[in-house]
Amino acid sequence: xxxxxxxxxxxxxxxxxxxxxxxxxxxxxxxxxxxxxxxxxxxxxxxxxxxxxxxxxxxxxxxxxxxxxxxxxxxxxxxxxxxxxxxxxxxxxxxxxxxxxxxxxxxxxxxxxxxxxxxxxxxxxxxxxxxxxxxxxxxxxxxxx
Numbered sequence: 001x002x003x004x005x006x007x008x009x010x011x012x013x014x015x016x017x018x019x020x021x022x023x024x025x026x027x028x029x030x031x032x033x034x035x036x037x038x039x040x041x042x043x044x045x046x047x048x049x050x051x052x053x054x055x056x057x058x059x060x061x062x063x064x065x066x067x068x069x070x071x072x073x074x075x076x077x078x079x080x081x082x083x084x085x086x087x088x089x090x091x092x093x094x095x096x097x098x099x100x101x102x103x104x105x106x107x108x109x110x111x112x113x114x115x116x117x118x119x120x121x122x123x124x125x126x127x128x129x130x131x132x133x134x135x136x137x138x139x140x141x142x143x144x145x
Contacts, residue, residue: 003099004092006132007113007122013038016045016080023079024053034110034123037083042119044112046083053082089114092121096132099124 014023014035023035027050037046053075060069090099090111099111103126113122 001096006128007124011123020075020077036112036120047087048083
């Protein structure tokens with residue numbers, strides 16, 4: 001099995017100059033947990049997760065004390081300030097087992113899938129990888145027909 005069979009093609013992306021508020025909104029409205037961060041040529045430069053842009057209890061308490069919850073929601077820090085730069089990536093023709101090894105060894109939960117020019121063409125998550133392994137196990141347990 002190849003990464004291409006399990007990746008989400010054309011993932012939602014964000015630029016490093018986008019605001020944290022915008023990234024948080026994209027994550028919520030699109031129902032995803034990771035956004036590849038791209039430059040103007042769609043080359044991957046980072047990755048941001050829902051945890052990177054989460055509103056913590058401490059942040060909420062501070063905003064409440066200052067009576068400025070709106071500013072917390074409209075966080076104008078840039079994505080560049082919270083992203084993980086130069087993320088691990090994977091080729092769409094890599095075996096799914098290679099992705100599983102990267103997930104386990106790097107303790108990450110998403111891999112931007114890139115072409116030869118490091119342009120983002122998809123994203124693969126640990127959930128995608130797990131589903132691939134389970135499907136393969138089901139096929140194996142059913143044996144030849």
